[in-house]
């Protein structure tokens with residue numbers, strides 16, 4: 283019997299979830315719920331599934347064993363905790379939540395209920411990021427020296443105007459960093475290791491009616507001593523592919539969206555170098571949401587949903603569990619704090635940093 287999936291939050295990303303579930307082995311989409319019933323009904327009609335008008339009713343349905351959550355970022359916690367308490371495995375869109383306290387509430391609820399929890403970061407499943415991670419694990423970079431994430435994207439004003447929650451501290455939890463660049467922040471710390479110190483600045487420069495940043499820059503120090511930068515914006519017309527650059531005393535690699543575009547090591551590794559050379563010759567060149575949030579594929583989501591099903595079947599932890607999902611939220615909150623205080627911020631954070639910026643309203 284396939285595992286039944288229910289989708290909570292039937293907006294833009296829900297369609298990607300539906301297609302990704304269809305691509306899994308052993309998963310089947312059976313139901314959905316949205317606080318705006320017409321959205322659930324539309325998704326249900328498209329995929330031939332049941333639309334629920336009440337979340338509790340969907341969570342009482344024994345045919346639903348896994349839920350995916352695609353509600354606005356600051357509204358992930360309530361349905362995630364309710365689903366865990368109902369004994370469902372939980373997959374939550376990025377960011378896991380917008381404060382550490384709310385992330386922890388989800389992690390605790392899932393641990394107490396004994397259900398699996400995954401945070402969606404499809405980039406971790408791409409062969410390119412896995413190749414770089416393997417090179418890190420094999421020590422091919424030598425001493426890691428520099429790790430950079432550049433997300434120079436573009437969002438039209440209409441993108442923010444179209445959703446009341448977008449660009450707000452209450453539900454988006456931040457801007458170019460918390461919403462868009464978080465995928466790259468996650469990859470950077472996955473590849474370079476934990477971050478221990480951050481200095482930063484942010485600004486709102488090219489959009490109206492948003493309370494959050496559309497440009498942010500941070501310099502970081504990793505636990506292994508390496509330094510790095512994060513640059514994130516939704517105000518760089520026309521929007522370029524995001525890049526991750528990893529450097530060390532013995533090697534360098536650069537990823538542009540899903541493609542490896544630079545791969546240079548002092549010592550050869552026939553197997554890995556051959557596979558990377560092959561992938562470099564057949565670039566995927568996906569837009570990756572650089573200028574259009576809908577210009578993404580669902581392949582990474584499908585791999586991640588498969589990973590969750592495998593974790594359920596084998597009784598192991600999903601590759602990107604709740605604690606992994608929390609890491610990028612902590613780094614981004616530390617960037618906001620460093621920018622606001624003008625002082626370096628050390629990690630790990632003991633608790634959520636108070637942010638004056640949260641008082642800023644969009645006027646929407």
Ligand SMILES: NC(=O)c1ccc[n+]([C@@H]2O[C@H](COP(=O)([O-])OP(=O)(O)OC[C@H]3O[C@@H](n4cnc5c(N)ncnc54)[C@H](O)[C@@H]3O)[C@@H](O)[C@H]2O)c1
Pocket residue numbers: 290291292293294295296315316317318321351352353354355356357361375376377402404445461575578
């Ligand atoms: N992984 C990715 O590449 C990716 C891409 C886009 C969005 N996202 C994430 O997905 C989430 C949703 O983004 P979106 O662009 O689909 O937003 P959206 O506004 O298009 O959709 C959100 C939906 O949630 C519904 N909703 C709001 N509050 C709810 C609640 N309490 N219970 C049930 N339904 C509720 C809304 O009615 C709406 O239909 C965000 O967290 C975002 O960061 C991830």
